Amino acid sequence: LPGSKLDGRQLAHSTTIVGPESIVGSVASVSLMLSHRRLATSMTVSNTASLIATLADPMVDTIVVTAGHYILSAELSVLRSVSIEAAVPGTVTLDAQASISSQRRVIHINPGASGFVRLLGLRITGGYRNPPVRSLPGAASASGGGVFVTSGTIDFISCKVYSNTARAAGDNADGG
DSSP: OOEEEETTEEEEOOOEEEOSSSEEEEOOOOOOOOOSSOOOOEEEEOSHHHHHHHHTOTTOSEEEEOSEEEEOSSOEEEOSOEEEEESSTTOEEEEOOOBTTBOBOSEEEOOOTTOEEEEESEEEEOOBOOOOOTTSTTOOOOOOSSEEEOSSEEEEESOEEESOBSTTOSEEESOO
């Protein structure tokens, strides 16, 4: 049967086989069989909004960030296995521009115990986490102004974590 491509999946066409004088045979039905395996996908982003949206897309395994200074108004939450890479190492700055009055980390990584996150060629700066008052129940951790890891396995490759403020200013792992 001839095939066609639709969204990366192979589909079969219904085909009729015709002889010199009459129909010799035909395909009575067509079935679409999708694989349960998911192909790795990569997405290139060039602004903060698309970075946040792509982080939420479970179909994207690799996020390639184009060169630039990305200002964050909220911490980036990485809740799944993913690779975040600078298109050119050292040319991407993720900047929380946080302060004592506007506290946030740059990145909070929590992909689960078996999750894997890779950060490649990123500059991570501007996070701020003030130590909580210990007597308050449920007080948020002050650790990891730049990167805070709650779970998973993390690879930092050619990353620079700098100018962050907190008890453990740059990065901190708590169960990861």
